[in-house]
Amino acid sequence: MASKGELGLVFGAQWGDEGKGRIVDCLSKYDVYARFAGGDNAGHTVTVGNEIFKLHLTPSAITRPHSVVLIGRGVVVNPKTLVEEINGLRERGIDINPSGYLLDGKSRLITKAELLEDALWEASGGTFIGTTLRGIGPTYSLKMLRRGPVIDMIAGEHFDEISLRKHFEDRIPILKTLAQNRNVHRALETLQDDIQKDPDNQSKQRAFDFLTAAVSFQPINIDAEIDALAEYGRFLYQYVGNTIYRAHHDYDKGKRLLAEGAQGTLIDIDYGTYPYVTSSHTGLAGFLESFGFAPETVERRLAVTKAFQTRVGSGPFPTELHDDTARHLRGTGENPWDEYGTTTRRARRVGWLDGVLLQYALEVNGATEIALTKIDVLGGLDKVGICTGYVKEGKVIAKLNRIDGDELSGLNPENLIIEYLDGWPEMDRKNLSWETLHPNAQKYVNRVEEIAAYPVTMISYSPEREGIIFRK
Numbered sequence: 001m002a003s004k005g006e007l008g009l010v011f012g013a014q015w016g017d018e019g020k021g022r023i024v025d026c027l028s029k030y031d032v033y034a035r036f037a038g039g040d041n042a043g044h045t046v047t048v049g050n051e052i053f054k055l056h057l058t059p060s061a062i063t064r065p066h067s068v069v070l071i072g073r074g075v076v077v078n079p080k081t082l083v084e085e086i087n088g089l090r091e092r093g094i095d096i097n098p099s100g101y102l103l104d105g106k107s108r109l110i111t112k113a114e115l116l117e118d119a120l121w122e123a124s125g126g127t128f129i130g131t132t133l134r135g136i137g138p139t140y141s142l143k144m145l146r147r148g149p150v151i152d153m154i155a156g157e158h159f160d161e162i163s164l165r166k167h168f169e170d171r172i173p174i175l176k177t178l179a180q181n182r183n184v185h186r187a188l189e190t191l192q193d194d195i196q197k198d199p200d201n202q203s204k205q206r207a208f209d210f211l212t213a214a215v216s217f218q219p220i221n222i223d224a225e226i227d228a229l230a231e232y233g234r235f236l237y238q239y240v241g242n243t244i245y246r247a248h249h250d251y252d253k254g255k256r257l258l259a260e261g262a263q264g265t266l267i268d269i270d271y272g273t274y275p276y277v278t279s280s281h282t283g284l285a286g287f288l289e290s291f292g293f294a295p296e297t298v299e300r301r302l303a304v305t306k307a308f309q310t311r312v313g314s315g316p317f318p319t320e321l322h323d324d325t326a327r328h329l330r331g332t333g334e335n336p337w338d339e340y341g342t343t344t345r346r347a348r349r350v351g352w353l354d355g356v357l358l359q360y361a362l363e364v365n366g367a368t369e370i371a372l373t374k375i376d377v378l379g380g381l382d383k384v385g386i387c388t389g390y391v392k393e394g395k396v397i398a399k400l401n402r403i404d405g406d407e408l409s410g411l412n413p414e415n416l417i418i419e420y421l422d423g424w425p426e427m428d429r430k431n432l433s434w435e436t437l438h439p440n441a442q443k444y445v446n447r448v449e450e451i452a453a454y455p456v457t458m459i460s461y462s463p464e465r466e467g468i469i470f471r472k
């Protein structure tokens with residue numbers, strides 16, 4: 001029997017935005033890169049020389065010549081975003097051809113109806129998740145209902161106008177019902193006030209536009225949507241195929257495949273801080289589900305964590321900070337690495353690295369190693385904190401097991417045990433090695449390793465492709 005290839009997984013160990021894209025970009029030995037879940041709620045930033053690429057759906061490795069990239073059937077796809085992304089990459093000289101770029105025909109299509117529905121659920125009261133308003137939740141829920149369109153309907157052999165038209169006709173009464181909720185009108189008023197005060201706030205403007213459309217007499221112009229989908233379909237047709245077949249075929253032929261996670265374990269639909277989560281499996285489970293490999297074949301499972309903690313959207317965040325340290329960690333927004341969302345530009349919430357949650361994320365995905373990103377951002381602080389335990393009902397919790405996942409939903413420890421280590425000066429973001437890393441930064445990395453009980457094999461200290469230390 002022919003020898004098989006190699007399989008690796010890169011996943012987020014926090015609430016997303018860990019820097020997975022830049023880590024994948026450094027793992028250049030793989031032949032095939034596979035995105036398996038989420039949609040354009042994700043934003044991966046990759047810096048190559050003076051160029052910054054912000055990607056939402058295409059695996060980050062696209063900037064490396066000769067890589068094959070796959071967008072698997074667990075992904076939910078807004079075709080507009082994808083077409084714009086491919087065109088944008090081409091304009092910047094990236095070669096995208098169908099032999100190396102494959103989108104699964106069974107991946108779910110996000111239409112205008114799901115975008116409006118996302119905004120309506122957010123506005124209609126109950127739990128405000130703070131979603132990215134990319135239609136992610138409604139699209140996955142339609143998949144579980146065994147309804148809703150797939151990419152093949154617009155970019156398969158035949159454009160399936162009948163099913164698409166029916167989709168919109170079915171959704172419009174549901175949108176209209178949701179729009180009648182009086183909270184929606186209140187949300188519109190509040191958004192209008194907020195936009196007047198802060199006219200540059202794109203995410204509020206987006207919510208306002210969607211809600212305005214949703215409450216109108218005719219929320220969707222079906223003909224216009226069908227025409228747009230037909231055009232996207234004509235463009236995407238050449239890239240559509242069966243990614244499961246392609247992944248297994250390549251693997252069986254001895255190729256090396258890297259699965260690229262989007263979002264992070266703590267916003268996983270089942271393992272995260274439910275209900276403040278996204279609607280997919282963000283780690284190992286999502287990859288297995290989307291590509292149908294057996295768990296034991298995934299030899300390398302690399303957890304990516306920032307050297308501190310960030311979160312966008314609502315939900316528990318035990319180590320969150322609001323003081324000068326928070327301002328230091330978040331930055332002003334002037335640098336590309338400052339903590340403002342790639343997809344929404346929202347300021348991220350920030351805090352110390354949470355060792356309890358890190359261990360949990362590693363266990364849930366059966367990690368084999370850790371990549372620690374943004375260690376440079378901690379430079380310039382007198383003391384650097386790391387949370388090693390929670391105190392709840394008088395007891396110290398230093399570890400949450402997989403089975404304790406439910407604890408995450410009501411994560412409100414009365415007290416935190418924060419260990420403070422000596423800081424180090426601002427770092428020169430050039431040519432660092434483990435030996436030249438400041439001794440206090442070395443101590444910090446070693447302490448993370450001890451708490452996590454897994455080796456830190458990669459340390460990223462700048463957004464540049466070269467700004468990474470590989471450790472044995």
Ligand code: IMP
Nearest residue numbers: 016041042130131132136277278312313
């Ligand atoms: P949704 O995925 O847009 O439905 O949003 C659900 C929650 O996940 C919200 O709190 C979002 O802010 C968060 N979220 C979704 N995608 C990302 C991501 O790529 N990075 C960080 N947070 C995300």
